[in-house]
Amino acid sequence: MKETKQQTEPIINLVNISKTFDDGAQILKDINMYIRRNEFLTLLGPSGCGKTTLLRIIGGFEEASSGEVLFEGSNIAKLPPYKRRINTVFQKYALFPHMTVGENIAFGLQIKKVDQKTIDEKVAQMLELVNLKGFQDRRIESLSGGQQQRIAIARAVVNEPEVLLLDEPLGALDLKLRKGMQMELKKIQQKLGITFIYVTHDQEEALTMSDTIAVMNEGRVQQIGTPVDIYNEPKNAFVADFIGESNILQATMIKDYLVSFHGVDFVCVDTGFGENVAVDVVIRPEDIRIVKEEEGMLKGTVESVTFKGVHYEMMVKSNNYTWAVHSTAMAPVGAKVGMVLTPEDIHIMKRG
Ligand SMILES: Nc1ncnc2c1ncn2[C@@H]1O[C@H](COP(=O)(O)OP(=O)(O)O)[C@@H](O)[C@H]1O
Ligand SMILES: [Mg+2]
Structure with a gap:
């Protein structure tokens, strides 16, 4: 325009x-x-x-x-x-x-x-x-x-x-x-x-x-x-949660480009939060990739699956946290799965 x-x-x-x-x-x-x-x-x-x-x-x-x-x-x-x-x-x-x-x-x-x-x-x-x-x-x-x-x-x-x-x-x-x-x-x-x-x-x-x-x-x-x-x-x-269904977790920003949650260190794209600072991490359900359990950065168990036409909505329990996952690939209830997160999809936010 x-x-x-x-x-x-x-x-x-x-x-x-x-x-x-x-x-x-x-x-x-x-x-x-x-x-x-x-x-x-x-x-x-x-x-x-x-x-x-x-x-x-x-x-x-x-x-x-x-x-x-x-x-x-x-x-x-x-x-x-x-x-x-x-x-x-x-x-x-x-x-x-x-x-x-x-x-x-x-x-x-x-x-x-x-x-x-x-x-x-x-x-x-x-x-x-x-x-x-x-x-x-x-x-x-x-x-x-x-x-x-x-x-x-x-x-x-x-x-x-x-x-x-x-x-x-x-x-x-x-x-x-x-x-x-x-x-x-x-x-x-x-x-x-x-x-x-x-x-x-x-x-x-x-x-x-x-x-x-x-x-x-x-x-x-x-x-x-x-x-x-x-x-x-x-x-x-707040914005993340209100705008779309999101996974919001408490995490620790270890240093620039590195954040830790659920006992795992993840590479991310954010900087400037400081070192060893408490932050919130937001991950969209559609950004989580379901893989074989042994290939996952996080491992979990499928608790529920709902078919939504375009994708499946799954709840996956991992480390006492229930993840919302939207995926075109389906894993049945009870299945042990792995989850993969890419650095761009890990959104770091100041703890508010
Ligand atoms: N004339 C008024 N006197 C006292 N409280 C009011 C008055 N108008 C609105 N409020 C209060 O202000 C808050 C925001 O209302 P409102 O602007 O209508 O919100 P929204 O449109 O986002 O739902 C509400 O808690 C409402 O009760
Ligand atoms: Mg109104």
């Missing part, structure tokens, strides 16, 4: 954002990050980690206790939501049930006193964008959940915001619809060429849709990066 200056400059900067509610609970702790123009950025984290609160601060529905929200470099902390060039799609679509689809989409334009001809054109354009051409006279309750969600998106983008905030917008849809809508939302974002800040607790959804993911936990950003970076180079055990 062609990189232009427009696409890479930050549109929103969050500077030292903290939020404490009246009950004294500190929900956001010194958040610092920026969102680039035209970026699809996802806030990903477990329920209760502060995603919605952060989104509401960006949208202007909530004020930060300290810190600044900059829009193109200017502090907008005191601007009410309707004065921001930002719009929001909530999980509950909040469509007006007594209005038609067309009236719902036109609502914001009508308030702005846009002339009827322009309104009609824009409504038609929006319906085309969300693949619901010809639906303007339908009633809201006659639509499926997925269709309602698309109308909510059409209503939010008709005012041409520069940034669209989406708070778990697919949360109410069943799995199959979700998958379809994920692709569609991504297409809509690319067609519109606007910035999306998307909230989800679903790591697969985040990995599929985002240009950039900010992983949050307990009010802090744990790591920001591309989906590939976050998946392959998680910065700490």
Whole structure:
């Protein structure tokens, strides 16, 4: 894709954002990050980690206790939501049930006193964008959940915001619809060429849709990066565990390029942790190779095997630790097997 200056400059900067509610609970702790123009950025984290609160601060529905929200470099902390060039799609679509689809989409334009001809054109354009051409006279309750969600998106983008905030917008849809809508939302974002800040607790959804993911936990950003970076180079055990099923072990970094766990020294690619330092080691299930017992760096016994279509998921007990292993080769329950780890697949993390 062609990189232009427009696409890479930050549109929103969050500077030292903290939020404490009246009950004294500190929900956001010194958040610092920026969102680039035209970026699809996802806030990903477990329920209760502060995603919605952060989104509401960006949208202007909530004020930060300290810190600044900059829009193109200017502090907008005191601007009410309707004065921001930002719009929001909530999980509950909040469509007006007594209005038609067309009236719902036109609502914001009508308030702005846009002339009827322009309104009609824009409504038609929006319906085309969300693949619901010809639906303007339908009633809201006659639509499926997925269709309602698309109308909510059409209503939010008709005012041409520069940034669209989406708070778990697919949360109410069943799995199959979700998958379809994920692709569609991504297409809509690319067609519109606007910035999306998307909230989800679903790591697969985040990995599929985002240009950039900010992983949050307990009010802090744990790591920001591309989906590939976050998946392959998680910065700490929380990110590793949240992003994918992982084996996380306590280990000792003996020196640069050498780490020890379960009584075995492994060559790795990491440096700079110091000597004889306690660390966490993360190893993805798909990075473990199952071999004959005598050829393994670690030896273990297969405790369970589940066929998953593309691969087998096995639990292998070794040194009182149960490893999750994903492999296209199957070893039966009870089999004694060896496991081989390559240096690149041993991820060392500071003990957190
Ligand atoms: N208005 C409020 N007053 C007090 N606590 C709140 C308020 N809004 C949210 N919280 C608390 O802040 C925490 C984070 O909530 P939220 O931002 O909704 O998380 P998420 O969207 O990641 O699930 C939760 O513990 C929630 O109970
Ligand atoms: Mg939420």
